[in-house]
Amino acid sequence: MSELTAAEKRRLLRERRQAKLAATSSDRLGKITGTVGSHLPTASPLSAEDPPVSDISEATTPAIDGRSGDSEPSMDKILESMLSQGHNHNVPSLLPDDFMKTMSSILPSTNDESTEPTPGPESNASEHEMQLNEYNRYQLRKFRLGFTALRFVSVLTLVYFKLVGYTLFYPSFERLDHGYGKIDLWNWFTILEVVFSVVYVLVYRFLPRTKENSIFSIIEGILPQRYRSRFEMIVKYRDVIAFWINDLSVLILALGCLAWLNN
């Protein structure tokens, strides 16, 4: 065999190394840990089966899809999470910036219009997510409709039992001074509303979650830090406040109708 030049030797060695690594990469680590046949006595406890693991997903920051424990997240994942932040609050924020939060709530809508959907598991996942969100929204609407109907019926029943048949209802409060104001309609109404609010708050936690309205995210992003927590509380209990206002409207309407009928 003729003498090889240094460059040829290097190339040959390189090819040989690559071929070996491609063929036996997992075996090589196994050889070191002693799991794969080696005549050398280097077995290590690392080669033993993994001990049972406990679920720490709730104790630690949940990993983003495709992000393994020790590997770095790819830039795509980071930016994906940045952009989806406004829509999916279950994904942890890698960027605490409030401005990004606001932007992220705007961006995906632009994205949906401008970019072609890419086929594959990711698009399937987002389609499934959309369907799930639609279903949750339907369930929530159904519950709210039933709950509103129940409240309206209760308010009207209250009006019926407390006012209809009595001649002491007048369209103004001018007679309150004469004892007409003693009727406990308002007390009962307040009790009813408190009961409904408590029931709703208790039931709320079992209701399916839907994505927050992006308008709230924008307002939240604009508001100064000190008002933000109050705003979040208002957003959270906005349903209860809306129910109170609706019920009060129904009650006032009923009172108006009665007053008109009595005239």
Add this chain to the structure above:
Amino acid sequence: MSDFEVEPSLKDIVTHESLKWIFVGGKGGVGKTTTSSSIAIQLALHNPTKNYLLISTDPAHNLSDAFDQKFGKDARVVDGISNLSCMEIDPSSSLEEFIANNGSGTDQNDPLNGMMSEVTGSIPGIDEAFSFMEVLKHIKNQKNEDSSVIKYDTIVFDTAPTGHTLRFLQLPSTLETLLGKFNEISGRLGPLLNMMGGDQKTEMFNKLAEIKTQVTEVNKQFQDPELTTFICVCISEFLSLYETERLVQDLTKYHMDVNSIVVNQLLFADDDQCKRCQSRWKMQRKYLDQMDELYEDYHLVKMPLLGNEIRGVHNLKLFSRFLIEPYDPKAHKDVVFSLEER
């Protein structure tokens, strides 16, 4: 089954004319700095007409300690070796400098400025990115026709422990993705950016695009085995061997060439009376045997544990010769205790 013997030395690296980049890496505490310094010294001694630069990208710099000479972020010639310069990059100061440069003249309360700092600071491997930027600066200088700038034939990297190093090497592709995304965002938020100081932002994006071009070019060079090589450093112990193997496999995935492995701190205690030394040597031999089996196609260089700290050019020269001329416990016994005390 080999047709020819693979020399257990780095002679091939020292005589490899076209090499431009040599990375030296491995687990923490295995002697990466000593090895990279020794390699740089041997390169400089064997090729006196060429200029070499040794760069430490490890945030915990040790080059100054190894050479017993103060180095900083600018390349400085090593005392006694005129064709070898060293520098220590400080990634955190480079990051601050970058933010300061790109935020100068703008309002400190500018929310987009804050956002950029947040985004930049939270990028994984950003430290390595700025080490890389420094390297790019040097490449730029190398292309400069200005004769006052020293042109280095080969740059040796003393890298940070494995995880950092892999991120550093992954950086060109990470940066490419990041810059692509930045451009995408800038396109989408064009009008908004203009409202919030568009000119400076456009300038920044242009700078990033320029960096991207350089990064792509360097990435190509890193994957060319005639231009770049990676030398793994380890000690003859289980964890070090395990991590070395993982490093070799990961580097292969990045299409980087690894052809040499330096095993440090070997006791060669066959004829030693010290029981502890014999016991440790027995353990080391066990892993050496494994290495011989795993790395038969690599230059496996076995380096002795010397009797004193390897600091200063004199000691490094003594030690580094074993990278080229394999250590023989009988012939070179005296060298173990011949180091200058510091």
